[in-house]
Amino acid sequence: MLEGSSSPARSTVRIQDVVKSFDGRVVVDVADLTLGLHPIEGLIGPNGAGKTTLMRMIMHSIGFDRGTITFTPGDSAAPGAVLSGLPAHAIARLGVVKTNQVIQDFENLTIWDSLLLAASRARDERAYRMYRERRVWRDYGAEIQGYLDLLPFDNPYGFAMSAGEKKLLDIIRCLLLRPRVLLLDEPTAGLPAGVRDRVMALIKQKALEENVSVVIVEHDLNVIWSLSDYVHFMAEGSVVLQGNPAWIRAHETVVEKYLGKGHVGR
């Protein structure tokens, strides 16, 4: 299934028999779906197909009616875990991490603050650790500076001002958590074109070189077609089709439900 059998197994998230309904209307109904078997996977579908809801269910930021979601880390040393039984912070600690579709930020934390927060670990953040600041900068400063060199901000000691900066900050925060499975919910929305390309190159590098399983939800389909190795197509709450991008792009159902006739020839 993977291009090289010598590469270590990828971390995966398996969604089994998961149902979520809001006020009796079934929003997500997935029988069996495994995310992360390929370096970069796309998750596409029309508005209301349940893509974002499914991702939020994986992160356990919303509960669901029934079903299980399990995480299997690629390196066999670490044990797997049932995500649906864990609190949100424990899921992030396992390495299953999601960027936010709607912009999220800490109003009073600067860009450096925000990134140090993401990078620092629980041992740095105990109530009696009054003199840890220097060590945190020493331990994580270089890594953060690396990201800031690649994706510069106006003033990294100030606050993220524009929507684009906040979105970018969100993505870097997630990368600093050293994800194994990285869920990107519309990562390019609001980013300037030049920055977007750099972000995508970075994501690709993470997926290929650091064995991160990336799943992208995106409405800019050019991103999906150019970047992903595999595509899941969702409609009306369930996964309707799975396959490689070229096949999905040409498929009759996808064209009818989502792309519209015009897209094929473009």
Added chain:
Amino acid sequence: MNLDWLSQYTITVVILIVTTVGLALLLHLQMGLAGIGNFGIVGFYGVGMYAFGMFYVHVPWPESWGVVLPLLLSLLFGALMAGLAGLLVGWLIADLDADGILLGTLGFASIVYGLSQTNRDWTGGAEGMGTTDYPFDIGTQKASTLLWLAITTLVVALILYYVVRVHRSPYGRLLIATGQNEALARSLGKPTFRAKLVMFATGSAAMGLLGGMYGVMLHYIRPVELLITVTLAAMVGVVVGGQARAWGAVVGVILVGVLFELAFMVWIPFDVDLRKQALPVIRQMLYGATLIIVLMTRPLGILGRMRRDKTVRRPKGA
């Protein structure tokens, strides 16, 4: 040393102000950073005060231990009880919204006030109970009170130092993140509930210690010491000074305290009739008016917003 210029009453008022600064600093951690608007400060303070008093009075201390050790152990016990109360209340309220926290903590303070009037054998009921004199005698009562003021000030200074350090530590960053966007902090792998609980319980324990120490100064603890005015004084101080800043609590409480307690009640030589009848009421009104004026003109308090964009830099040698 001639202390005639200083009245005993003034010293006790200064102790009250210093104690309130301590409470306000702890409230700053809870409300200004972690976003827990604790309206039950006086409850934890009262648990500390009464646990201290009851432990001190009812435990049969051996003669050979002297007075200092039992007093210290009792203060510690008071802090511990307040910490446990904080753990319990924190566990109940930490995940509620602002309204729930307000009502929960306010309710807790009322329970403590109610309990302090029951169980006459233990608490002395509505009349209160005598506890102890200062564990030292350096001549006059006034001098001893001054020494106790120095000790209280030292404890509050330590609290201030801790709070200032928290602002410059990863722990403070975690608290600020938790207060501002808890869901996001959680998605970054931060156990926000535990962080809030630990912070709330330790803060409550420190409030209990301040309550116990104030109880020592009082010599005689009564339920009337546990009215909501204690909470309001700390709350108004924090809001006036600037709830997002460490020094906000200090500036706010000292300003309000000196203005309304010392200047109004001690320094300005008002007519005696006025002082007895109208002044307390006028003072309450001005108190409220000050809060309204500050909130209207500087909603973030005198010191204003958290200025992390000006202060957070790479430390030297890192």
